Amino acid sequence: xxNCREATRLLSESQDRPLTLNERMTxxxxxxxxxxxxxxxxxxxxxxxxxxxxVQGKQPPEDDSHS
Amino acid sequence: MTEGPPTVIDxxxxxxxxxxxxxxxxxxxxxxxLRFALLQLADHALAEDAxxxxxxxxxxxxxAFGGRAALKTWVFxxxxxxxxxxxxxxxxxxxxxxxxxxxxxxxxxxxxxxARGHWPADERPxxxxxxxxxxxxxxxxxxxxxxxxxxxxxxARVFMMREFIELExxxxxxxxxxxxxxxxxMLYRARMRLRECLDSRWFMEQKxxx
Numbered sequence: 001x002x003n004c005r006e007a008t009r010l011l012s013e014s015q016d017r018p019l020t021l022n023e024r025m026t027x028x029x030x031x032x033x034x035x036x037x038x039x040x041x042x043x044x045x046x047x048x049x050x051x052x053x054x055v056q057g058k059q060p061p062e063d064d065s066h067s
Numbered sequence: 068m069t070e071g072p073p074t075v076i077d078x079x080x081x082x083x084x085x086x087x088x089x090x091x092x093x094x095x096x097x098x099x100x101l102r103f104a105l106l107q108l109a110d111h112a113l114a115e116d117a118x119x120x121x122x123x124x125x126x127x128x129x130x131a132f133g134g135r136a137a138l139k140t141w142v143f144x145x146x147x148x149x150x151x152x153x154x155x156x157x158x159x160x161x162x163x164x165x166x167x168x169x170x171x172x173x174x175x176x177x178x179x180x181x182a183r184g185h186w187p188a189d190e191r192p193x194x195x196x197x198x199x200x201x202x203x204x205x206x207x208x209x210x211x212x213x214x215x216x217x218x219x220x221x222x223a224r225v226f227m228m229r230e231f232i233e234l235e236x237x238x239x240x241x242x243x244x245x246x247x248x249x250x251x252x253m254l255y256r257a258r259m260r261l262r263e264c265l266d267s268r269w270f271m272e273q274k275x276x277x
Contacts, residue, residue, distance in 0.1 A: 003184030012255040016236050036191035046198040051230045053202050
């Protein structure tokens with residue numbers, strides 16, 4: 001049975017490589033029971049999306065229509 | 068062929084290109100590019116070269132861009148390619164020993180978890196909502212940049228190679244000469260730290276202010 005530390009390690013690695021079947025199963029089991037790690041999983045996805053948006057130049061708008 | 072090249076707008080160069088080439092905008096852009104390149108290449112001269120080339124190339128066609136956002140996207144795309152080329156070519160830009168030595172890199176996150184390796188109640192990640200909503204707030208990017216700056220140098224470098232330049236793990240390993248398991252640990256630490264920083268400086272703040 002995974003604990004949260006191990007689960008977060010796997011969730012990080014899943015951003016860089018496909019997990020094995022066994023890893024996916026144990027992770028899924030853990031996520032079913034753990035809100036914190038489910039949110040962590042989402043947040044890893046968010047960080048990737050946010051970073052991509054940043055690189056695509058969606059940096060602070062220089063115009064002042066937002067402020 | 069009576070039409071000019073499609074990438075150049077001939078008839079109305081005035082106001083628009085003047086805005087694009089505003090000095091302050093260029094200075095800011097150059098600064099952002101330089102920081103980005105420097106983190107990747109860890110060498111000031113190489114970074115300056117990459118930025119200069121990318122910027123010069125992009126500005127030659129500056130008039131073709133519909134606005135600053137488009138120009139920025141374009142220069143960063145060029146810069147990413149320049150950096151990737153430089154990294155692939157000069158594989159020994161950063162030596163592994165200096166990459167792993169820094170004490171700051173050693174901090175582990177066992178403190179974040181309890182003795183059984185679970186989240187303590189006050190550290191348990193919450194719901195961040197939709198990232199596309201988040202990034203609409205101009206202020207958010209300031210926090211994001213501050214959190215990126217907070218990453219220890221080597222972590223920032225591999226994180227940006229992975230997430231900004233989108234190199235694969237094996238490419239990063241050979242570029243900075245570290246093992247895959249070292250890389251995995253560094254990426255994990257970078258993500259944990261970035262997550263923690265964004266969480267406390269942005270997402271929790273937002274929640275408490277509503």
